[in-house]
Amino acid sequence: MTTTLTVPREPQNAAQDAGIKETLDRMIDEQMASLPDLRLLSNAERRDIIARYTSVLEGNFIYWMTATVMATKSEEAKPILLENLHEEVTDAHPVMMRKFAVAAHAYPDAADSLAVDEALTNMRRFLGRLQGVPSLLTMAYFEGFIQKFMPYLAELAAGLGSTEMEYTDVHGVCDIAHTAGLIQAFEVEKANHPVGPEVDLFEGVDLLRALIDTIVYNRADAMAAAA
Ligand SMILES: [Fe+2]
Numbered sequence: 250m251t252t253t254l255t256v257p258r259e260p261q262n263a264a265q266d267a268g269i270k271e272t273l274d275r276m277i278d279e280q281m282a283s284l285p286d287l288r289l290l291s292n293a294e295r296r297d298i299i300a301r302y303t304s305v306l307e308g309n310f311i312y313w314m315t316a317t318v319m320a321t322k323s324e325e326a327k328p329i330l331l332e333n334l335h336e337e338v339t340d341a342h343p344v345m346m347r348k349f350a351v352a353a354h355a356y357p358d359a360a361d362s363l364a365v366d367e368a369l370t371n372m373r374r375f376l377g378r379l380q381g382v383p384s385l386l387t388m389a390y391f392e393g394f395i396q397k398f399m400p401y402l403a404e405l406a407a408g409l410g411s412t413e414m415e416y417t418d419v420h421g422v423c424d425i426a427h428t429a430g431l432i433q434a435f436e437v438e439k440a441n442h443p444v445g446p447e448v449d450l451f452e453g454v455d456l457l458r459a460l461i462d463t464i465v466y467n468r469a470d471a472m473a474a475a476a
Contacts, residue, residue, distance in 0.1 A: 269386070270432050273454075277393045280458060284465060287404050295405045299355035301464040302402065304362045305369060307346045310391075311337050313376050317388050320379035323441045326434035333427050345416040352413030353406040364467050368460040375453045381438045387453030389431035394461065396424035 285294075311334065318330045336342075350356045376384055399421035403414055444450065 269389075269435065273386075273390050273393055273428075273432070276454070276458070277390065277397055280394060280461060281397050281401070283462075284401060287401065287408070290405075290408070292409060295408050296353070296355040297361065297467065298465055299350055299353050299402065299405050299409075300357040300361040301365050301467065303346055303350040303355065304357035305365055305460065305464060306395075307343050307350075309369070309373075311343070313372070313391075314388060316376040316379065317381075317384045320376070320381040320384045321434065321438055322381055323434075323438045325441075326381075326385070326437040329430040329434045333430065336423065340419070342416075342419070345419060348413055349406065349411075349416035353409045353411040355406070355409065365460065365463050368456070368463040371456045372453070372460055375456050380444075380448065381442060382435065382444045383448060383450050383453050385431060385435040385438055386450055387457055389428055389435055390454045390457055392424045392428040392431055394457075395420055396428060399424075 290298075314330060314334050314337065318327060318334065321327055321330060347356070376387070399417040403417035403421075406414070406417070
């Protein structure tokens with residue numbers, strides 16, 4: 250069984266049976282494999298991908314993790330999320346993100362922000378519904394993807410002549426533990442507060458994958474994947 254952005258995936262029960270970590274890993278590897286060949290990108294394309302990524306990550310990661318804490322009902326799961334937020338805030342990860350983009354001459358402008366607007370709004374609306382279990386799964390995908398995306402992002406910046414790599418260095422390492430923590434929090438929340446069969450566990454993951462596609466390709470049809 251394979252999962253792609255365009256082919257409808259199996260119901261979430263099949264994914265649960267396969268093991269949620271394995272399912273997320275497979276989906277992340279598939280999205281990584283869909284990225285354009287770095288050697289074929291122009292400098293303008295490299296700059297645009299960094300700019301759209303920054304326009305999403307700089308202002309939204311802490312917001313979305315905060316929404317996920319608010320959505321999580323299990324007291325045992327909350328410390329995992331708060332530890333993640335603590336690191337984000339005390340180490341000022343948005344500062345790293347901004348420095349990374351500025352050094353690559355890829356800080357987002359209005360066009361970059363508007364290019365991701367619709368896909369970003371969909372994610373904000375989804376997380377605003379404060380559904381603990383699917384929100385945790387979405388953030389686990391996000392952490393897992395970010396960690397694997399870091400070498401690619403670093404190469405984009407290096408190709409533009411930048412040597413400012415604190416953001417990619419930090420997130421290539423710390424997000425391994427963050428991803429494992431979020432999967433653990435997801436399992437705890439799902440056990441304590443089971444969701445009904447009417448809840449699509451992967452709704453947020455699909456919206457996030459569409460957002461990442463928009464970051465990479467700036468294409469409106471990426472939205473169709475989440476429909
Ligand atoms: Fe971070």
